[in-house]
Amino acid sequence: MKKNFLPIAINISGEKILIVGGDQSALKKLQILQRFGADVEILAKKVCSEIKQSGVTFFEEAYHKKFLNGYLLVYSCTNNEALDRQIEADCREAGVLVNIHDKPALCQFISPAIYRNGNISVAVSSNGEDVYESIRLRNKIREFLTEKYHNN
Structure with missing residues (x-):
């Protein structure tokens, strides 16, 4: 299942x-x-x-x-x-x-790829099917947020 x-x-x-x-x-x-x-x-x-x-x-x-x-x-x-x-x-x-x-x-639960900055956490999950894609997308989000908040 x-x-x-x-x-x-x-x-x-x-x-x-x-x-x-x-x-x-x-x-x-x-x-x-x-x-x-x-x-x-x-x-x-x-x-x-x-x-x-x-x-x-x-x-x-x-x-x-x-x-x-x-x-x-x-x-x-x-x-x-x-x-x-x-x-x-x-x-x-x-x-x-x-x-x-x-x-x-x-597993009953899985751990997503996590980006955390202060009290903001962004988690990317692939339903346990593609961990590397989750990590890649988490890294893109981290880059976006880092650029957005450090350039303002």
């Missing part, structure tokens, strides 16, 4: 977000979420040094569904298909929204 993602803005103030995975894809997701003041925690057997040095809470443990309690959103950045499917099933059962990195077919 074709997915149909609704673009929304969600208040994450005071909410906890879990990233399962501790490599570079998890780090990139962490950096994006930190731009929005997210309270992010990391769970992975092995956590890269950049994440450890970022100041976020991390747990160097194997994934188990008991870790899902208390989270609004979960991002799976494991690059392990069997584990991703388990995380998706566990999140759905626990009522936690889940995003599986680079697998929109398994």
Whole structure:
């Protein structure tokens, strides 16, 4: 069945977000979420040094569904298909929204390409079908807005 993602803005103030995975894809997701003041925690057997040095809470443990309690959103950045499917099933059962990195077919939500300046955010989404086109259009919008507001 074709997915149909609704673009929304969600208040994450005071909410906890879990990233399962501790490599570079998890780090990139962490950096994006930190731009929005997210309270992010990391769970992975092995956590890269950049994440450890970022100041976020991390747990160097194997994934188990008991870790899902208390989270609004979960991002799976494991690059392990069997584990991703388990995380998706566990999140759905626990009522936690889940995003599986680079697998929109398994996601309940996707993250758009975002440009943010102050309290203005512009998000470009392709319904999870063409990430690079979303990024290209986001960059065009950023260029337009930068020129418009810096030349006035």
